[in-house]
Amino acid sequence: MHVIGLDKVEKTILRTEGAKGVYKQIPLSTKDAVPTFSFRVFTVEPGGYTPFHQHEFEHMNYVINGEGILVAEDREYQLREGDFAVILPGEKHQFKNSSENQNLLIICAVPKEHE
Secondary structure, eight states, rough: OOOOOOOSSSSOOOOOOTTTEEEHHHHHHHHOSSEEEEEEEEEEEEEEEEOOOOOOOOOEEEESSEEEEEEESSOEEEEETTTTEEEEETOEEEEEOSSSSSOEEEEEEEEEGGO
16 A cells, blocks of 8 residues: 655656646556556646647546646547546547646546556
């Protein structure tokens, strides 16, 4: 068993091409002996966004705080605190913070091999 507060988890800037104002934390990972999924938390600053990308694994997301947009190839989805979103393997996607004054915080669960 492992319990940790998000405020105790290292926060690193996401230095991926196409990202702006994004920070990543990994509160539950392989180092905690997770059997299947890792939890990542992304903080997207106002005006920030993740890269528009795709990958071979699914991820499940939950908006902890803020408002944003989930961009897909064919449409955009409005996100707000309390919303869930699943992105299936191969789906191109991007998260954008649509707020002018608050961070967008998202929990992202992925297979542990892709944390």
